[in-house]
Amino acid sequence: MSRILVTFLALLCLTGTSTAATVFYSDEAAFVTDSGGTLGYESFESLTATDDFMSDTIQTTDFAITTNNPQANLGIHQNPYLQLHPTDGAKFAGWAAQPAYHDVTFTFTQPVLAFGVMITDALDGGIGSAALLMSTNGGDSITVASGVLASGNEIFAGLIADTPFTSVTFDVTATPAGGDGIGFDEVRFGTPVPAPTALILMTSGVLGLFGVGLHWQRRYFRLVT
Ligand SMILES: [Ca+2]
Ligand SMILES: [Ca+2]
Numbered sequence: 001m002s003r004i005l006v007t008f009l010a011l012l013c014l015t016g017t018s019t020a021a022t023v024f025y026s027d028e029a030a031f032v033t034d035s036g037g038t039l040g041y042e043s044f045e046s047l048t049a050t051d052d053f054m055s056d057t058i059q060t061t062d063f064a065i066t067t068n069n070p071q072a073n074l075g076i077h078q079n080p081y082l083q084l085h086p087t088d089g090a091k092f093a094g095w096a097a098q099p100a101y102h103d104v105t106f107t108f109t110q111p112v113l114a115f116g117v118m119i120t121d122a123l124d125g126g127i128g129s130a131a132l133l134m135s136t137n138g139g140d141s142i143t144v145a146s147g148v149l150a151s152g153n154e155i156f157a158g159l160i161a162d163t164p165f166t167s168v169t170f171d172v173t174a175t176p177a178g179g180d181g182i183g184f185d186e187v188r189f190g191t192p193v194p195a196p197t198a199l200i201l202m203t204s205g206v207l208g209l210f211g212v213g214l215h216w217q218r219r220y221f222r223l224v225t
Helices: 001-016 026-032 195-223
Strands: 023-025 040-042 057-059 063-066 074-077 093-098 104-122 131-136 141-146 152-173 181-191
Touching: 023 026, 023 181, 026 104, 026 152, 026 181, 057 074, 063 074, 063 093, 063 181, 093 104, 152 181
Parallel strands: none
Antiparallel strands: 023 152, 040 181, 057 063, 063 104, 074 093, 093 181, 104 152, 104 181, 131 141, 131 152
């Protein structure tokens, strides 16, 4: 009986220390701190700027950006387009969301646990019910913003997930008839280094497990002898 209880408690402890919930971020600095500062970084500075929306795909070393639009609507920009603009350096990735094709996807060459990006000029199209959604193919999703935002706005969207993923999709719901031009810059991605607090929690969990095991082992022997 005691062995069953000890096994149950041990499983409980292990579950509690090995699983963390996905955390979403709207603050870039907090995301960078929590991810341990070791993530990959792409600011699009080494790509050729075409200053249009005539590309099907924006390809970098570690990921590709594509849309569900059969017509090209992506491009690297060096000069601000309307209110789309870089947040680091001189270049950014531009996307023209259309009413029928309002998904854009970042697909990584290998699984990651963390992703973050600066987004400019989203949801300024004047449709009150619009929202910007972010989801991963690991099952995490969140509403990044909703309503009508000011022209030229800057939003950070990021997450450190408990489930690895290889793609992140943004969806602009209720895209206005004229489309919504959106800029992406400062893409951060990879596997975060555990923060010191996470290590302390994990260590205390293991020590707790050891203590529970000793307690029940002693009690078991006292009962049977
Ligand atoms: Ca840039
Ligand atoms: Ca816009």
